[in-house]
Amino acid sequence: MAESGAGAGALGRAVRGVRGVPYGLTVLGYRLRSAARRAGRRLGRVTAWCGRVASWLGQLPGLRRCLPRSVRGRATLGATAVVAVALGAASVALVGLLDANLWENAESAAGQQATAVAALAAAGRFDPLPPPAHGADFYQVVGADGRVLAASPNLAGRPALSPKRPVRTGTERSTWDTGLPHGEHRQRVVEVTTGTPQGLVTVFAGTSLRDADAVDDTTTASLAVGVPLLLLTVALVTWRVTGRALGPVEAIRAEVAEITDRDLHRRVPVPASQDEIARLAATMNATLDRLEAAGARQRRFIADASHELRSPITVLRTQLEVALAHPDPALWTELVTGALEDTTRLQALAADLLLLARLDAAEPAPVTPVDLTELVRELAEARRGDPHPVAATTPPGPPVTVLANPLWLGRLVTNLLDNAQRYAETRVGLDLRVADGLAVLTVTDDGPGIPAADRERVFERFARLDDARSREEGGAGLGLAIARELAGCLGGRLTAEEAPRGARLVARLPLA
Structure with missing residues (x-):
């Protein structure tokens, strides 16, 4: 028991x-x-x-080249x-x-x-x-x-x-x-x-x-056969899918490679997928649009510049030929005076073209704080004896200061005043004020004015309105174009706005 x-x-x-x-x-x-x-x-x-x-692959010297x-x-x-x-x-x-x-x-x-x-x-x-x-x-x-x-x-x-x-x-x-x-x-x-x-x-x-x-052996054998096949399938599918995805890119590359400076009207194909490649093609076409427009502007500018330079050169040559053919001392004073006027016109036109070339090249210029109030007063005082004096108005209180290149800012205001005095009948107004954190400079005249349809065209290079702005009244059509380029380089903008009478040009510049 x-x-x-x-x-x-x-x-x-x-x-x-x-x-x-x-x-x-x-x-x-x-x-x-x-x-x-x-x-x-x-x-x-x-x-x-x-x-x-x-480690073995890393020791191969040509591995990177083989990738x-x-x-x-x-x-x-x-x-x-x-x-x-x-x-x-x-x-x-x-x-x-x-x-x-x-x-x-x-x-x-x-x-x-x-x-x-x-x-x-x-x-x-x-x-x-x-x-x-x-x-x-x-x-x-x-x-x-x-x-x-x-x-x-x-x-x-x-x-x-x-x-x-x-x-x-x-x-x-x-x-x-x-x-x-x-x-x-x-x-x-x-x-x-x-x-x-x-x-x-x-x-x-x-x-x-x-x-x-047994399971280990069977599974290992199956994986030894299945994994390489699956990897081969993945490689083939990736190769095909990547090829189809990059096909439009290759088409874009081939089309761009065939576009020359004489074929800027051609455009790359835009796929209908609405994906990143489609946006790339659209951006490329927009770039080609800008290049074509820039090329057209350049060709037009060269043609206009050649035309503008040919006129004073032709006149100057004619005067020199007349002086040479008629060596009369009584005519020399008149001929030399005309030749000097044409030479001055050529010099001014060359200076304008050089300034436009610098602005197009976006060459940086040194900037400093500039007293715009004092500049407006000085330019108005300098034109006191002109046929159409400038009536300047500045805001009371502290001076209006902008960060700019003094030469460029003075050229901007001078071009606006020259344009206004060229077409004014009795008066020219120059008004400076501050609004919305900007220095607003307004130049007005009582001339024929600018039609609404031409308020943008007047800023084109060598542009003139048919009746009011003719070559006989002076100017090569570069003043307002240079003024707008200068305003853009100074961080502002220049526009032509509606006025009860005459023209009204408004420049808005950021304060210092």
Whole structure:
């Protein structure tokens, strides 16, 4: 009865030890650590292999020259490399998860076999022991002295699987890989130590990992074939898609390559995709529009400049020929005076053309704070004796200061006053005020005025209105064009606005 009670107590301790919560937590933690170690080993091998390949490639002197230079080739290579890395990581994770799951099943079967045999050993029932259960391949019972007390038929006559000896009462579970000569596959062994009437014994139960090995081999072979095919598919698809996406870019490049300075009317094709390439084509066409307009302005400017220069040169040549053909001292004064006037006109026209060329080239000019109030007063005072005096009005209080180049600002106001005095009948007005944080300079006259349809055309180079602004009244048609360019370079703007009578030109400049 005492032995029976002791056996029952040992059996209860074994069952509680195997099925207890601490045991379950221990097994769960072990499985997680085991799966992490296996995945880490595989990932480490892959990383080491990639490192060796990268080191080998880095030693190649012509590797950089071998890389594709086209966007299509680089995009294909980059997409294929990214997919290759992703597939490699996914393959390692897949094999690791499958392996961990199969190892868990093998360990569970071995654990159930060890638990059942430990329960029989705790009850003192060593003979006869049942054959291995389904899923388990063998078991072995080893006493405290290292003697094999019982074993499954396929381990009959073999020594103890482990030299480890039990040292305390209770149940202890451990798992390890062993290289048993039984079979051609690895074995998963579970160890359970429990107390029996004869003392402490250790039960070893194991199962084959042939399923895990088979799955590893099958999965590895499948990935070895499938991954390269998938990478090839990704490369081909990327190559085709990138080629289709870059087709419009190549068409734009080919069209731009054929456009010369004589074919600025041509435009690049705009795809109907409404994407970035379509916007690029639209921007390119807008740039070509500006180039064509700039070319047309340049040709028109050259033609007008040639025409304007030809007239005074022709007159000057005629006067010199007359003076040479009729060497009459009485006519020399009149001829020299006319030649001097034409020379002055040529000099002024050349100076205007040079200034326009500098403004077109956007050459920077030094700027300083300029007292616009004092400048307006000085220019008005200098024209006091003109046929049409300038009536200047400045705001009371502190002076109006702007940040500008003094020469350019003086030329701007001078051109506006020259234009007003050229076409005024009785008076010219010059008004300075401050509005909306800007210095507003207004020049008015009581002449024929500027029609609404021509308020922008008067700022074109060599532009003249048919009736009111003719060459006989002076000027080459560059004054207002230069004034608008100067206003733009000074950060402001010049406009022609409606007036009750005559012309009204308004320049707005930022304050200093």
